[in-house]
Amino acid sequence: MLKIDNLHASVEGNEILRGISLTVNAGEVHAIMGPNGSGKSTLARVIAGHQDYEVTAGEVLFDGQSLLELEPEERAWAGVFMAFQYPIEIPGVNNAYFLKAALNAQRKARGEDELDAMEFMSLIRGRIRDLDMDPALLNRPVNEGFSGGEKKRNEILQMAVLSPKLAILDETDSGLDIDALRIVANGVNALRSPERAIIVVTHYQRLLNYIVPDFVHVLSDGRIVRSGGKELALELEERGYSWIEAETRPAAVVA
Amino acid sequence: MSGVQTHTGTASHYGRLRERVGRHEPAWLTDFRDRSLGRFEDLGFPLGSDEEWRFTPVGAIAETPFGPADVPNEDDIQAALARALYGSADFAQLVFVNGMFRSDLSDINGLPRSVEVGSLRNACQSHSDIVRANLGAVASGGPSFTSLNGALMDDGAFIHLPAGVLVDRPIHIAHVSLSGDSPIGVHPRSLVIVGEGSSAVIVESFHGAGDMPYLTNGVFEAVVGPNAGLEHYRLQMEAESAYHVGRTAVRLARDARYTSHSVAFGAAISRHDLGAVLGGENGVCTFNGLYMGDRRQLLDSHTVIDHATPHCESHELYKGILNGHAHGVFNGKVFVRKDAQKTDAKQTNQALLLSDTARIDSKPQLEIFADDVRCTHGATVGQLDADSLFYLRSRGISLEDARSVLIHAFASDIIDRMSLAEIRSQLEGVLLASLPKTSTAFWEMAE
Known part of the structure; x- marks a missing residue:
């Protein structure tokens, strides 16, 4: 479904991604781990099409189509969704209207009928309950004044409603207490299906106790330095990142 | 820089016009007009060297011989009124066409008997x-335009509430200008007196039509008595051919409340001077402003809040949306006099520039002579927020829709502060019409 080949990306002239290659198939859950500054969030944002990043080399194919040539909204229409590490507050834009407009924009782009207000509300009512979210948040401006946990739940609500083919969670666990983490993880697990792929970007192994990945990749200095199964996350939890960084550091520098 | 610059030849034009108006008026009014003309002739039209008019050149106004208005034909009047009036709303209305009162088009039924309108x-x-x-x-002193209005003033509203009357029914003062074959000048003048403990809601609107340039030079004065309240909407929706100059001057007594909702959408050049004096303790003054310009419009808002007495509050929020080559000017003065301790004053001006060629000149001016006060001001100028745009787009909302949604949200902040639903929906309509239509319904209720 997603094929990343030798991806290089920079921000303001600084190269952050230095040749990432990664294949994610439908039905799989991949975890991207790594220390701060390793490029995890950059990878997520480049896939989503954030304007601050310049791709200098490489290719990202999504269902065979080049993602890098698409505008952010076109990537969403194709089925890409990123849950933001820091969801944006948008004063004056009603949360429910926003979500309904987003869903209908995607449905329209795919040639599907738009949902009316009634159909939309019946679609999201159950999702809100599952996420243990205060329904009043729907009638507030998008993310404005939401607590950290409320913002993350709102991201997962959007994901559940938009039902993407590829969901990327950018440090969704940061700032969540253990109960909120469990609820958010349940929301993500409910979306696991043979047709869908999920990429979980996280610094800590903790989230992976709840969202168990099929593959774990460790990023360091803009490259994937190790890939393995879910046991790799446990090993990182135990030993930290330094041993991998030491092992992968070029010999000349070690000497 | 050039040397001494004057707008010549205009004073005598307006002197001749003065001779044509007010022939059968009381002597005191004749005297008022003559004094006003004298001041206008002394001052002349404002020049670019005048700090208050630095960004707003009025050469085009000074050099156009705006003459007395004709009586327009009734079809044109009806067409203009269809846009200006709130057909279904329960508003009392006073209609002025080219500065002349039209009692046949007005409706002041349903107001308490003691109210004079x-x-x-x-x-x-x-x-x-x-x-x-x-x-x-x-409305003493002020720009020379105020004196020109005094000399030539046409008609306008007189609204007098004695003490202790709460008037729920909004009173709409509708000014409609229809230019004919030559440029016309209209000088509307209104006077509002709200007695002790009384309250009123007044909507003042300015509409116009015609390709020929016309000048609206209005003055609105209000006295808000002790413990009285006035909510004042001022909707400048002139034709593109218009030059609009307006002065609003309000004096608040103790415990009085005054709220201004001032909207400027129309005219080629628009200048509004809004001033309130907090003349008694515990007064509260609120200025909400929204200006929206495109093409080569120039929209200038000058505001003054004068904290002359202690324990008063003022809240001011002005927002501007500028596209094309439009030019916005905001100048907000807040004076806190020496005795005005415990003043609480907040001023904010925000401008959104939608094109590289749009421009805003924003100047807050706080002059504080008391020491135990809380005064804040802030100004932001910028484009639409890139992170907000990306967030909306990442959810599948197109760039054009995302822009419309964010512009709408920016302006709604002012519109949502208005208590009259009819005005909110009218302005909402104007706003949405000015934005590219979104491809999916964005503002429909999701109940």
Whole structure:
């Protein structure tokens, strides 16, 4: 479904991604781990099409189509969704209207009928309950004044409603207490299906106790330095990142 | 820089016009007009060297010989009124066409009997004492345009609430200007007196039509008595051919409340001077402003809040949306006099520039002579927020829709502060019409 080949990306002239290659198939859950500054969030944002990043080399194919040539909204229409590490507050834009407009924009782009207000509300009512979210948040401006946990739940609500083919969670666990983490993880697990792929970007192994990945990749200095199964996350939890960084550091520098 | 610059030849034009108006008026009014003309002739039209007019050149106004208005044909009047009036709303209305009161188009039924509402020209005769005592008393000094208005003033509203009357029914003062074959100048003048403990809601609107340039030079004066309240909407929706100059001057007594919702959407050049004096303790003054310009429009808002007494509050929020080559000017003065301790004043101006060629000149001016006060001001100018745009787009909303949604949200912040639903929905309509239509319904209720 997603094929990343030798991806290089920079921000303001600084190269952050230095040749990432990664294949994610439908039905799989991949975890991207790594220390701060390793490029995890950059990878997520480049896939989503954030304007601050310049791709200098490489290719990202999504269902065979080049993602890098698409505008952010076109990537969403194709089925890409990123849950933001820091969801944006948008004063004056009603949360429910926003979500309904987003869903209908995607449905329209795919040639599907738009949902009316009634159909939309019946679609999201159950999702809100599952996420243990205060329904009043729907009638507030998008993310404005939401607590950290409320913002993350709102991201997962959007994901559940938009039902993407590829969901990327950018440090969704940061700032969540253990109960909120469990609820958010349940929301993500409910979306696991043979047709869908999920990429979980996280610094800590903790989230992976709840969202168990099929593959774990460790990023360091803009490259994937190790890939393995879910046991790799446990090993990182135990030993930290330094041993991998030491092992992968070029010999000349070690000497 | 050039040397001395004057707008010549205009004073005599307006002197001749002065001779044509007010022939059968009381002597005190003749005197008022003559004094006003004298001041206008002394000052002349403002020049670019005048700090208050630095960004707003009025050469085009000074050099156009705006003459007296014709009587337009009734079809044109009806067409203009269809846009200006709130057909279904329960508003009392006073209609002025090219500065002339049209009692046949007005409706002042449903107001409490003790409230006096009508034409100011008539009130100069019928309520001579009260008009004489107040006319020009609040709108004293000011730009020379105020004096030009005093010299040539046409008609406008006279609204007088005695003590202890709460008027729920909004009173709409509709000014409609229809230019004919030559440029016309209209000088509307309104006087509002709200007695102790009374309250009123007044909607002042300016509409126009015609390709020929016309000048609207209006003055609105209000005295808000002790513990009284006035909510004042001022909707400048002139034709593109218009030059609009307006002065609003308000004086608040103790415990009084005044709220201004001032909207500027129309005209080629628009200048509004809004001033309130907090003349008694515990007064509260709120200024909400929204200006929206495109093409080569120039929209200038000058505001003054004068904290002359202690324990008063003022809240000011102005927002501007500028596209094309439009130019916005905001100048907000807040004076806190030496005795005005415990003043609480907050001022914010925000401008959104939607094109590289749009421009804003924003100047907050706080002059504080008391020491125990809380005064804040802030100004932001910028484009639409890139992170907000990306967030909306990442959810599948197109760039064009995302822009419309964010512009709408920016302006709604002001519109949502208005208590009259009819005005909110009218302005919402104007706003949405000015934005590219979104491809999916964004503002429909999701109940």
